[in-house]
Amino acid sequence: MRFEFRVYQRRFRKPLRTNHGEWAIREGILIRLDDRFGEITPLEWFGSESLKDAIEFCQSAPKAIDPDWIQQIPFPACQFGFESAFSAGELKELPQSALISDDWRSLWHQGYRTFKIKIGSEIAIAKALLDELPKAANVRLDANTGLTESETHQWLEFCDRYENIEFLEQPMLENELETMLKLSQQYRTPIALDESVSNLAQLKDCFDRGWRGIFVIKPAIAGFPSQLRQFCLEHQLDTVFSTVFETAIGRSAGLRLAAELSNRAVGYGTTHWFDELNSEDFEELWNSL
Ligand SMILES: [Mg+2]
Incomplete structure (x- = not known):
């Protein structure tokens, strides 16, 4: 070729x-x-x-x-x-999760029902947003490794008070897997690993070390799709598929895998973050460069 x-x-x-x-x-x-x-x-x-x-x-x-x-x-x-x-x-239609930028209302009107919020250590900011969102909104909180163990306890306690929080994503650093394993058994709100499982080797390692919670998979950086597919199917992993800000070309390849391997809303709702290269037409994207 x-x-x-x-x-x-x-x-x-x-x-x-x-x-x-x-x-x-x-x-x-x-x-x-x-x-x-x-x-x-x-x-x-x-x-x-x-x-x-x-x-x-x-x-x-x-x-x-x-x-x-x-x-x-x-x-x-x-x-x-x-x-x-x-x-x-x-490509079949999948429920989408949108990363909240400024205005969740316009995302809600576009039909999004799952929202992702990037969190810091400040619970009050997330609380204000959560209390504002409709109860039907499904919410994912992403800490991007930024929390200590005691902060993670506080966040999970907080999350357990809400019915509509789907999971807390990667509260702690990659080398804190044992602690996250322990915490994942103490609260109702699940923990999802993201940074810990950025490629297939790490995914396998966390699985081998006992992680049976949620895995966030960024297929665009996870390596060969064929090997990822095989591992997910073999072990029936609970997965969320997520973007690394691709155009429609990379996105559609990721979504095909997600349709096959995941039951959760996919984290590809990010086109509202860009004004350019938003075309869904591959040939047009190619020709625009
Ligand atoms: Mg994340």
Whole structure:
């Protein structure tokens, strides 16, 4: 298959605040294998290759590639991009979770019923928002590893008072798995692992160490979709599929996996974070670069 790639930059409508600082521009790579499209969206601080690694890898790739070559790819985001470019298929409608930016009301009117809130240590801010949201809203709280053990206790106690909190996501650092395992047995509100399971090797490791709670999977940086699929099916993992801010190309590949492997609302409700490269048409996205 003839291989081509194009690098893109996509500016966030307003910079996204993360635990790793402000994120203003999403850079990624669209790839094309004959008439099939794929997307490579590294997230280096989450443990994938860097964008630079991925670009250099694409530059060094042969002009004509085959499936055997793809199976030798060393980088997780590139593994996802190339392998998923091969798989095609129908995309079915899935319930979506939206990351709240400024205004949950417009998201609610667009039909979203699951909302994700990024939290700090300040419970009062989340409480104000939770008390404002309709009771039918399903809420996910994401701490991005920012809490101590005693803060996590406080948050879980707080969460247990609400009927509509689906889970508390990654309260503590990756190396605190034992503590999170213990806490997950003490409260009604489930804990979901995200940063702890950013690639398949880590996912397997947490499973081996006893985690049977929720796994947040970012398929775009998790490596080969075929291996991820096999592991999830074999162990019947309870998963949430989530974005690393792809265009429609990477998103549709992730959503196909989610449709097959997960029963929870998918975390891909992020197009409201961008003004550009929002087209759903792959050819149009490609031609706009
Ligand atoms: Mg998260």
